[in-house]
Amino acid sequence: MDNINKVKTREEIPEKYKWNVSKMYANDELWEMDFKKAKEICPKLLNYKGKLKNSKELLNYLNSYMDASMLMENLYVYAHLRNDENQANPKYQVILDKIKTYYSEFASMNSFFIPEILSFSEDEINEIISDESGLKLYEKYLKDILEEKPHVLSEEEERILASVSNCLDAPYNTFSMLSNADMTFPKIIDEDDKEVELTEGNYSVFIRSKNRKVRESAFKVLFRTYGKFKNTFASTYTAAHKNFIFNSKTRKYNSSLESSLKPNKIPLEVYHNVVNTVNENLPSLHRYVNIKKRLLKLDDIHMYDLYVPNIDAPKFDIPYESAIDLCLKALKPLGDEYLEIFKSGINDGWVDVYENKGKRGGAYSSGSYTSMPYVLLNYTNQVNDASTLAHEMGHSIHSYYSRKNQPYIYADYVLFCAEVASITNECLFMDYLMKNETDKNKRLYLMNEQLESIRTTVFRQTMFAEFELTTHEKMENGESLSTEDLCGIYHNLNKKYFGKDMIIDEEIDMEWARIPHFYSDFYVYQYVTGFAAANSFYNIILNGENNDIEKYKNFLKSGCSDYPINILKKAGVDMTTPKPLQDTIDRFNELLDMLEKEI
Structure with a gap:
């Protein structure tokens, strides 16, 4: 597996280089059974509407909602992982679409919750929590919702804002359609003196060209083309700002x-x-x-x-097993426990290593609260691939620790913290490589x-x-x-x-x-x-x-x-x-x- 000259099919990749998604569901039939279960239990959450002032009913709703959310999360994660293994496989396109569609219905079923909580005063929330010890777990969650009360409008005003949300997305949609679909760029001369059409995709290659004429040409062609649409882009940019300013003022910020x-x-x-x-x-x-x-x-x-x-x-050739060894050496300052989690993740099937036909590109870390973390790679023996392994395992071990130590409701980390653990790993990895490179x-x-x-x-x-x-x-x-x-x-x-x-x-x-x-x-x-x-x-x-x-x-x-x-x-x-x-x-x-x- 060290040298990959052609893209293999999924079946040609040895099992030890694939993630173990079957630990979530041993087969698709079990997924279908859980999907059926979700469609049975999720609508029952509507039975709590109007009853949340009763502390026992509120606790029962929150526990039921968390259980339903974990089930939905498992269904979604399995579907998207299977789909990403081979995006040309229609079977997993279908089940991914099924769970995405039902997620929208699930959100709609629970749309009553936040408005109902916001109808309570702080004193009422405190009294409800004090009446039921089980609600102590949810105290921060409930009070966070209540803190947004000054910025939440009446039910009718919220309904109006929700109804125009698609309209308020129009500036971005217009920008996206113009830049991704409607705009085309003239041709340039590449490093081999061949005429090629410039695209957003290949611009990143040409702007890094060692041939100065190539990168200058790509730069000028790209931005002069944008310049031809400058008034439209200015309109979409300022309209997006106006929408955001309108929302912030309407919500009294x-x-x-x-x-x-x-x-x-x-x-x-x-x-x-x-x-x-x-x-x-x-x-x-x-x-x-x-x-x-x-x-x-x-x-x-x-x-x-x-x-x-x-x-x-320079030419780096770092086989996957060597990358694992380098990561373990670089991350040694984090201690034995961290290294054992890293090794067990590799051995237990967290990582899907190599490219195969139809596999999603790039790299990411995923998983549900009750599953192992999963890492998607497209490993090609380059130094950046080895660094990406350290980065994505940083995400996954962050998730592992968080899920082991927090209840479901507090297990996710927010965007502000999301890249910290992964970049910390990357810094340690690059520092180790540089100090040990002769x-x-x-x-x-x-x-x-x-x-x-x-x-x-x-x-x-x-x-x-x-x-x-x-x-x-x-x-x-x-x-x-x-x-x-x-x-x-x-x-x-x-x-x-x-x-x-x-x-x-x-x-x-x-x-x-x-x-x-x-x-x-x-x-x-x-x-x-x-x-x-x-x-x-x-x-x-x-x-x-x-x-x-x-x-x-x-x-x-x-x-x-x-x-x-x-x-x-x-x-x-x-x-x-x-x-x-x-x-x-x-x-x-x-x-x-x-x-x-x-x-």
């Missing part, structure tokens, strides 16, 4: 930023700390641009030179990969976050933003972030139009905070005491039993301060020092 952060108890200072701390450290990014210019031996550096590798990629070119490549990871996640995503904040605030203050305004704001941000060495080509001014995450307001900053928290944990794990490792493992065990800021703070990382992000930028500077010494 002080700002759209508050409406995004407050539900998870994330202080606004966290967002501002991200922007301010990165702005204070922009000389580090300017230094990186200068070093890149020298490494590429350029007289001047343009925006289209940003993604070409500083170091030619080949200078490979070591330089690994350094560059880490630098690029910080540049694209911390500096780039913060620039996006600053752009979002600026445009939201301007529109909340009543300003209308034209295409020229948006391009001007974006141009000036690029100029500030990349410094005097970088030539800010006018085509980059349209890049804001290409970012789908801008339609999920104030989303991208969480990439930065997750990365920063992970880098702080990486430092703590390598340089701290034994109790620091235990604190980190307590973070992994916490699920959403507390708010994300509190969970991280208890583990030693305070995201309300600039320190975690500063730690990450210090690592960036350290890597720059190492790179300059080597070249």
Whole structure:
């Protein structure tokens, strides 16, 4: 299995390289039996409507709802895992569609719950909880719902908002259809002097080309094409902002930023700390641009030179079994218990390793509360594949710890914490590889990969976050933003972030139009905070005491039993301060020092 020259069928892959989904359901008939069971028990939840002021009825509803939710989750996870094994298999397309459709019905059956809880006062909720000891488990859950009461409208107003939700999604839908379906790009000349059509998919290849003419051509063709639709993109972008501002004002938040952060108890200072701390450290990014210019031996550096590798990629050949061994060595600082969980996951069938015909691409971690975690890979013996194994096992062991230590209702971790454990593993893995690599070119490549990871996640995503904040605030203050305004704001941000060495080509001014995450307001900053928290944990794990490792493992065990800021703070990382992000930028500077010494 070390050398895979052609894509095999699922049947040709040895069982030891496949995940053990049959541990969930030994066969599809058992899945069908549970699906039938779900259709019997889920409608019974409607019997509790109007009775939730009675503490025993409320407890019975919540217990029944949790049981039904776990069953539904098992049904969905099994269906999507089986479907991802071979997406051309119509059998699993059907069962996945069945459970997705029934999930919508399930949500509708329980739509009465939150409005009914919100009809109670805080005193009434406290009295209901005190009357039934079993409700103590659900106290945080119920009070979290009640805390949103100032931002929840009357039943009729909520019904109206719900009825127009599809209309409010129109800006993103228009953006998606235009950028993914209707737009086409002219042809360019590739590295082999052949004419090829540029697409969103192959742009990422051409912008990394060692041939400067190829990457310049791809860059200009892509963004000039976006420029032809600049007024439409400006319309969809500002309309999405107007919708979000409308919702935040309607729900009585002080700002759209508050409406995004407050539900998870994330202080606004966290967002501002991200922007301010990165702005204070922009000389580090300017230094990186200068070093890149020298490494590429350029007289001047343009925006289209940003993604070409500083170091030619050396040939890595890391068979899967070797990757497991490297992960175990790299993660050794996390202790024997962590390593035993990792090994048992590999041996028990958590991981689906190799590509096969019809298999979903990419990588992820999945699973239900009662199942083992599952990891999808498409392993090809490259160093990034080995790093991805460490990353996805970070997710899965986080889920393992959380599910073992939290009741179902608090077992999921929120987005703010979702990438922390995986990136912590990735940092430990890359650090181990770099410290133990004797080949200078490979070591330089690994350094560059880490630098690029910080540049694209911390500096780039913060620039996006600053752009979002600026445009939201301007529109909340009543300003209308034209295409020229948006391009001007974006141009000036690029100029500030990349410094005097970088030539800010006018085509980059349209890049804001290409970012789908801008339609999920104030989303991208969480990439930065997750990365920063992970880098702080990486430092703590390598340089701290034994109790620091235990604190980190307590973070992994916490699920959403507390708010994300509190969970991280208890583990030693305070995201309300600039320190975690500063730690990450210090690592960036350290890597720059190492790179300059080597070249």
